[in-house]
Amino acid sequence: xxxxxxxxxxxxxxxxxxxxxxxxxxxxxxxxxxxxxxxxxxxxxxxxxxxxxxxxxxxxxxxxxxxxxxxxxxxxxxxxxxxxxxxxxxxxxxxxxxxxxxxxxxxxxxxxxxxxxxxxxxxxxxxxxxxxxxxxxxxxxxxxxxxxxxxxxxxxxxxxxxxxxxxxxxxxxxxxxxxxxxxxxxxxxxxxxxxxxxxxxxxxxxxxxxxxxxxxxxxxxxxxxxx
Amino acid sequence: xxxxxxxxxxxxxxxxxxxxxxxxxxxxxxxxxxxxxxxxxxxxxxxxxxxxxxxxxxxxxxxxxxxxxxxxxxxxxxxxxxxxxxxxxxxxxxxxxxxxxxxxxxxxxxxxxxxxxxxxxxxxxxxxxxxxxxxxxxxxxxxxxxxxxxxxxxxxxxxxxxxxxxxxxxxxxxxxxxxxxxxxxxxxxxxxxxxxxxxxxxxxxxxxxxxxxxxxxxxxxxxxxxx
Numbered sequence: 001x002x003x004x005x006x007x008x009x010x011x012x013x014x015x016x017x018x019x020x021x022x023x024x025x026x027x028x029x030x031x032x033x034x035x036x037x038x039x040x041x042x043x044x045x046x047x048x049x050x051x052x053x054x055x056x057x058x059x060x061x062x063x064x065x066x067x068x069x070x071x072x073x074x075x076x077x078x079x080x081x082x083x084x085x086x087x088x089x090x091x092x093x094x095x096x097x098x099x100x101x102x103x104x105x106x107x108x109x110x111x112x113x114x115x116x117x118x119x120x121x122x123x124x125x126x127x128x129x130x131x132x133x134x135x136x137x138x139x140x141x142x143x144x145x146x147x148x149x150x151x152x153x154x155x156x157x158x159x160x161x162x163x164x165x166x167x168x169x170x171x172x173x174x175x176x177x178x179x180x181x182x183x184x185x186x187x188x189x190x191x192x193x194x195x196x197x198x199x200x201x202x203x204x205x206x207x208x209x210x211x212x213x214x215x216x217x218x219x220x221x222x223x224x225x226x227x
Numbered sequence: 228x229x230x231x232x233x234x235x236x237x238x239x240x241x242x243x244x245x246x247x248x249x250x251x252x253x254x255x256x257x258x259x260x261x262x263x264x265x266x267x268x269x270x271x272x273x274x275x276x277x278x279x280x281x282x283x284x285x286x287x288x289x290x291x292x293x294x295x296x297x298x299x300x301x302x303x304x305x306x307x308x309x310x311x312x313x314x315x316x317x318x319x320x321x322x323x324x325x326x327x328x329x330x331x332x333x334x335x336x337x338x339x340x341x342x343x344x345x346x347x348x349x350x351x352x353x354x355x356x357x358x359x360x361x362x363x364x365x366x367x368x369x370x371x372x373x374x375x376x377x378x379x380x381x382x383x384x385x386x387x388x389x390x391x392x393x394x395x396x397x398x399x400x401x402x403x404x405x406x407x408x409x410x411x412x413x414x415x416x417x418x419x420x421x422x423x424x425x426x427x428x429x430x431x432x433x434x435x436x437x438x439x440x441x442x443x444x445x446x447x448x449x450x451x452x453x454x
Binding site: 003004005006070072073076077078079081082085086087088098099100118119120123125126129156157159160169171172173174175176177 | 230231232233297299300303304305306308309312313314315325326327345346347350352353356383384386387396398399400401402403404
């Protein structure tokens with residue numbers, strides 16, 4: 001068998017062609033779009049803030065953070081759970097890495113604060129299991145392509161921080177995929193604690209109601225603001 | 228800065244010297260000990276069963292499973308949550324990989340079934356944060372050493388399946404470290420769905436009550452039985 005290569009996409013979409021120039025460097029204060037079903041990566045320097053905007057309200061954002069200096073250090077949900085003693089990050093919480101260092105801190109959240117930190121990003125294998133036979137856009141390929149588009153390869157597929165994704169956990173451990181409770185225009189702001197590359201995927205899930213009931217996966221927006 | 232190398236231990240203990248012969252091959256039906264604060268790895272062939280035994284009852288086992296053919300495929304708690312729609316695996320559940328394939332299936336669990344799948348394995352950085360200044364044995368180094376002891380390197384540090392670890396999750400997402408509810412002699416059995424390397428660490432955590440209140444980290448045992 002061929003060894004699994006975390007950096008290699010299983011398929012392709014527009015994500016590969018919409019990389020920001022100069023290795024992912026944003027124009028400060030400019031609003032960028034993440035097209036529906038796609039992913040984009042952006043460099044955020046220490047002290048700068050990244051605002052992730054949900055224009056339609058029901059759109060989930062799979063979110064990852066990498067240390068710009070060493071992509072082997074990245075946001076880790078299992079370390080975050082230990083750090084926060086919670087599976088539900090909120091304003092003031094630092095998103096920590098697999099080396100237990102804060103990468104970015106949540107400074108604003110206009111939504112009711114329901115986000116997911118326990119579910120894997122959707123991928124090629126997931127859609128196969130859901131009965132989709134042809135290639136389906138997926139968050140893991142969006143992560144891979146968004147990094148390739150700015151000159152990097154994903155060294156691993158970390159567990160994502162799923163902004164606005166609603167996965168209630170019952171006392172007996174059972175979970176469910178429920179529609180988001182966020183509203184149009186909700187946004188979250190993350191202040192960088194070190195130089196990072198943030199990757200956002202507008203989740204293309206349209207088989208389970210992760211992105212709402214009776215809705216179609218839609219765009220997201222983001223901007224980076226000065227320190 | 229030096230790039231992070233997931234395979235390199237931060238320190239050493241006896242784990243490096245107690246590798247099973249022939250690349251981790253067990254004698255079927257023989258009981259092996261995992262000394263207190265140490266880790267061991269064992270090959271389990273498809274159809275064979277691994278029994279993990281908790282002689283003292285309060286001892287947590289950090290548990291990982293790797294595909295013998297490609298160690299880049301390994302047990303993934305975030306994919307498990309998606310697969311089970313639960314954060315609490317039970318008898319009959321398959322422990323899936325980052326490629327969403329079942330590696331081993333839980334066939335027996337004599338404990339009340341309280342285990343953890345959301346908390347990271349303890350590591351050097353964790354004990355530093357808990358105020359321990361000298362080197363402290365830790366589950367991540369036990370994983371690394373247990374693999375080195377049978378001729379492999381950890382390609383990543385996957386989130387662990389923490390057998391008997393009691394981390395209740397409140398409806399608002401808050402968690403806590405509570406003493407295990409398992410009793411002396413409890414065991415869990417895992418039947419291999421493919422050829423795997425299972426790694427077990429007798430968690431050396433003695434700062435938080437993960438391994439009981441007023442107790443000292445203790446040994447675990449395991450055996451592999453024929454198909």
